[in-house]
Amino acid sequence: MSDASKSLSADVVIVGAGTAGGAAAVKLLAQGLSVLMLEAGGPLDQAELVSNYRAGAYKNNHMAPYPMQPWAPHPNFIPHDNGYLIQKGPAPYTAQYIRGVGGTTWHWAGQAWRLIPNDMRLQSLYGIATDWPISYEELEPFYLEAEREMGVSGGGPLAGGDYGSPRSAPYPMDVLPLSYGFERLRQRYDSLDLKVVPGPQARNSTVYDNRPACCGNNNCMPVCPIGAQYNGSMSVRRAQKLGLHLVPNAVVFKIETGADNQVQAVHFIDQHKQVHRVTGKHFLLTANAMETVKILLMSTDARNPNGVANATDQVGRNLMDHPASAAEYIADEPLYLGRGPMCPGSINNTRDGDFRGERSAIRIDVHNDNPTRYLTEKYVAQGYYGNELNDKIKHDAERFVLLKSMFEMLPDPENRIVLSGQKDAWGIPKMEVHYRFPEYVHKGYDVCRDLFEQAVRATGGTQAKYSDRGTYTNSQHITGTLRMGSDPNTSVCNKLAQAHDHKNLFFGGTGVMPTASTVNSTLTGVSLSLLAADSIIKAAA
Template sequence: MSTESLHADVVIVGSGISGGLIGAQLAKAGKSVLILEAGPRVKRNEIVETYRSSPVKLSLANSKLQGAGSPFPSMPYAPSTYGDYLEQNGPVKYNTSYLRVVGGTTWHFGSALWRLLPSEFKLNSTYGRGRDWPISYDELEKYYGLAEAELGVTGTDGQDESGAGGAPSPTRASPFPMKQLPLTYMFRTLAEKLSAGGYHPIWEPHGRASQPYNQRPVCAGNNNCNPVCPIGAKYDGSMHCDIAESHGAVIMPNSVVYKLEDDEQGRIQALWFKRPDGSGQKVTAKIFVIAAHTIETPKLLLMSKTKHSPNGIANSSDMVGRNLMDTTGISVTMKTRDPMWPGQGPTELLVFNRRDGEFRRNAAQYKIKVRNTAPVAQYTAQLLEEGVLGSELDRRIQEMTAHTLAWAVDFEVLPNPNNRVTLSTKKFDALGLPVPSLHYDLDDYWHAGTELAMQDLNNFTKLLNAEVIKTNMKFENRQHPSGTTIMGDDPQDSVVNRDCRAHDHPNLYIAGTSVMSASSCMNPTLTAAALSLRIAENIQSQL
């Protein structure tokens, strides 16, 4: 394919996990593929060195993204969410942290890769809440297995992921590609102590290699999954971008797509992108895929107002941007009597789920995870402020590191059309494009879930002989956005159909977590990957 012609069989907007997966599958099938990425290409060694050299290292896991703690670039023409890029319209601030670079946000994700439960595809018909998906778990199971193989998922076969302590769920046609990593002292000790109280420890499926896998080395326990795995043992979207390129796909970084054009039959005819200098160019294709992140995808569609689509592309239903969800949560920090020694191995692995049961008629499902981090710099700064110095400073740092546990709870959030992404009318980026404007709120269903979770955390405190030193109930977003181009069978209340193809445009697909019909309390990345492989298969059949 000639980049001068700027035409391809398939043009993909966004080079994150969904764009990379689709591009790789289609390129391997011999199709001409062009992937446009708003941000720059980054190199692992440079990111690691930037982070290593930074005098201040802030924790991505705690959503503190400002300052030198983030090694990733945020370009004026393609800002990431480190500063004040997003416009917040409340009443709940929607903190999120996505990257606009080749490979996308999985560069700094925690690597949790969960399947949804069968019941999570039929929330409304089962519990009278939210929406049902137009597809079932059984329809997606094959693609979950394929996605786990593509991403190299490490997991534990046979455990009950619902957290109820019953039969293994969900049903799997194939085992995990890799067996679980060795468990650290903290994980083993917590599992033992909390199991004695009737809780069911679950080892999180994740994207870190426990054996050499697709040129990835075995996880060395650097405990630096956020913000970047220094050795590439953890999966990230750049890996499938590399595969796509090796099979002939062309990736164009620093290409900010700002407009799509359609004809009177609804077919997308072209898109336009801007370079950092403001110059623009047109791209044509047979099929277009928008995989630009849950916030950026509706922004692009809403900017693309045409004679045939006056409300924006794919927006005859007025649902583009609506139903913004996340796994908004709370956290509790406690000090245990016995040392637990967090900070070795994966940053997350042990969770306690409450995902299914009749309680979901009245309260949100949730998972409780322990953050396996040792923020020594944070503890040191706190102690220095208190005037602690010398050998006492060393003793207190060690004590805090060994005995402090940070628990985080992730809750499902129901789809609500009033929670949405729109275009700012006051704020623009360096290219003159409107920034995303967010409205987000939480309902009684979410608050009822927090009450149940706090009961569990209070039990944890007793079982661990610990004391709570901090509780944060202030709506901590977990960087798992979904829902803004929601999937459904009815074109009146959804944006894409069961194949993730736009109701309004026969040659436009939307990929990523934005199509999810319900959020679940679990990380959405694997579901997005499975849907992306399904999209690639569908496009191949058409081409």
């Protein structure tokens, strides 16, 4: 065996160099285990990404600054659908994600919510969906680890300290303060019992981890230009300093099992179409909840005819996200939104109650996007020009409000990902997505639409525009395709994040989540990846 071949082996092989993989690698390396990490895409340079965004024509496309490599394509829908995801369901699933070192947290909003305890007990409390096989109390230590790794600011009096998610230690940083406009909306919505709180953010409110405090650039999506907002490449770099062997441009297409049906190796194809084999003792899949499914389903053999970890046909099922509806309007006073984080606060007191047995829970983000470009394009199309156009943009941009709801999606085994007969340029199968919205979500929309209208009236709103019932945008929170459970007939992995079918195969990230709640799923996905790392450390002892 050559020296090069010997180097493609480690105690733990991680597939996926995003935040879930990076955080797990840091933990594993700190315990003395060797770690090799494979990433389909290449390294990403922050300065280059900022330059791409500055020069790009499509400012409303968060994927535009990110280079797409032929060996690691990603879905893109602006200016047109590039066909990477084959839509087969009655509802489109327009997920967009980055394949590169650091993953999709390069262009996320930075919201770092925990679940509340009731989110993990839907069957016991409300007679719907399923309970998690672990409790909130069991997950809480891993939440703390994730918040410290990512650098999360949060809490404070307006949030009641913990947002309804009990804590055993304070946040790493104090919460970012609400801006003037948010404070005014908070005061005016309060009469409706809609409580606006400054949300937990993986974004610095002070210097932390050698990163500066947020200075309010307001383009967190698609890229934070100063590094105040966390992204997964920061954890990967930290892991490299601890000895991580990172192999970029490595597209994993096969998981190899041995006679005992344990995982022996993974195979990848590089940018030159050369195939490599990587061996290890333990394997942790932390590619996103769609790409991991693709790898597992491609990995068929005599022992696993349906793919690795898929003896009961559960891989790829129970796909969830957070269907979103929106309301925009012009308030009756200047608010001057558009500086600071793009989603700094939310209406958070609509997340839980007995109603969850009948209709979706709701969380409403109060957005802080700078509306000038959007309004300019809108009013030019309507025929405004000259001074009249300038005056209207100035007046309305100062008063513009955007509210966006996130609805709870329940697990449905028919919402799923399967392999397509179509292949990409490197011969890797594309994915077919089967997706539909239940009446449970539509009933949540009906309640939310009423809340939107109340909010508009409470602030003297005009020019109100609402999303239609049944027409929802995707929130890019890919959840549930590898779900954790006690029964192998309805789940992919156990409470240790260990595959039911293979003792040395583990999963991290948002796909492990049995239910989706109403909050951004990244923090929970990282916490589950740290739980998986903990399971590997104990197995290796």
